[in-house]
Amino acid sequence: MSDDTKFHHGDTANDLAPIVQMKDIEKHFGNIIALAGVSFDVKPGECHCLLGDNGAGKSTFIKTMSGVHKPTKGEIYFEGKPLHFDTPRDAMEAGIATVFQDLAMIPLMSVTRNFFMGREPTKGKSLFKRFDVEQANDVCMEEMRKMGINLRGPDQAVGTLSGGERQTVAIARAVYFGAKILILDEPTSALGVRQTSNVLATIDRVRNQGIGVVFISHNVRHALAVGDRFTVLNRGKTLGTATRGEITPEELQDLMAGGQEMAQLEGSLGGTV
């Protein structure tokens, strides 16, 4: 594996207790078994990559983690205690923030309004309780500046931002609202080279604040650039977890694709995939 000096990797804090631990999670949709026993955990300040090909169950798994689906079987421990979430809001309040592929951003609305959507700061009492627009604007501009994005103004519509910038708004929002776990669902899949490295740098910055990052991807190179641990899903099962340095990109790639066929394909393509 190439020596990666671009990003600072926090010490893989093996001694720390995981924030979230998921054991033997199964999820059935009718007669479809989407997850057949997946175990996964995230520690503070690490980036745990969840890899897998399309249909491997990545999305179902993170939706279980973020409270969208309830597991059919299996246990979830949050900070050591067994827990289950009834709604995404429960998970969010516990500190599990998910940045979905669609980003939960509304293009027609301003950055500030998106940033505080569902969690608007208020001032005043009872009948005069109102959305504190000034404070919201200041906080939003400041948080975006910290992430390296200079907005034209807090009322700039999200629709005018680039894909990477939108991704950063979504991450900044989650971090600002006290996420302990940040789940990123394929954050780099639709981005250009420069925007991808911006997002990867943001992930690193978030990790250094002690937040556990779950990075879902099917791009091995993006995962290896920031990941501390790698878990591969295939056909609804975990194929094992590897620590950074223990595994080569080729091995990861093979695991994701389910082994042999891919090895043959890769041969014919000259190892470019």
Place this chain on the structure above:
Amino acid sequence: MSESAPVTADERVKSEPFLTKLMKRPELGAMAGVVLVFIFFAITADSSMFTLAGVMNFMTPAAQLGILAIGAALLMIGGEFDLSIGSMVAFSGLFFGVCVVTWQLPLIVAIPMTFVFAAMVGGINGNIVIRSGLPSFIVTLAFLFILRGLSLVGLKMATGGSTQLRGVRDVVENDWLAPFFSGEAFGGLFAWMAEVGIIDTFKNGAPKVPGIPVEILWFIVMALAATYVLLRTPAGNWIFASGGDKTAASNSGVPVNRVKVSLFMLTACCAALVAIITVMDAGSTDARRGFQKEFEAIIAAVIGGCLLTGGYGSAIGAFFGSIIFGMVVIGLTYTDFDQDWFQVFLGGMLLIAVLFNNAIRKRVTGER
């Protein structure tokens, strides 16, 4: 990119001229429309149109429509439609009429009951839309007919065969709550202004305009309240979010379903308010009350900058949209034009507004 990155302007962003900023306001179109329509009538109409009496004359229908339009605008921003508003006016008018005439209830009981009743029907509407996931267009189209039919049947049952329920005025005349929902407000002020000679009087010294019709006050208060809620409260942000993208909003913790059902209930209550005001004014209720008002309300909301797809618009826009409507429908009687041009005018305005809104939306979202 350090933690305290300096504030540097992006060199690729040009500074925005004031006019461009103004262009991005959703209510701009409606305001421009008011100015254009005003100029049109200032040239073509009899000069009495813009006297105090003339203004009250066109503001009254504008207000009656506007109360509906503001409700419709909020609902549209929240991403839904209600085609049953017009029928709702007739239906809650029937309920109100039965309350005061048949059951002889005082207004303090009858009015809240009418609002609760309307909110319930709105709630049913909303719940069907939310639970079935069907477009609100089709569900409320069904209610357009259901409520209109129920109003007819109900009126016949209440009156023994007639489609008009009379006698409202006699029973509400001396109710202490009546002045809030009928007649003119600030009568004393206007009488004084007539005495001092600020406003025109009849020969006997009575002012030509006895006061401000209460619906105009309701209309203004509602426009201000709705604007405040939209722009300065969390609920307003939820309305924009629910209409902009339902999934994104609920993933962010916005109670989308509750927002939408509340908006349906609010729209129905707006219809009930119009019903109460117009029924008390006319002294009777009939099954044709509010006929086709749903379209006019939606047109006013669209002229006011609401997108049909939701998530964008303004209550102040709907306010001006309704004023345009009132000016045109009444203004034509002050001109030599055939009054039936009104419909052509209305359709034309709608078309222009939609094209304009579409362009604005592309500008706002930076679509190219």
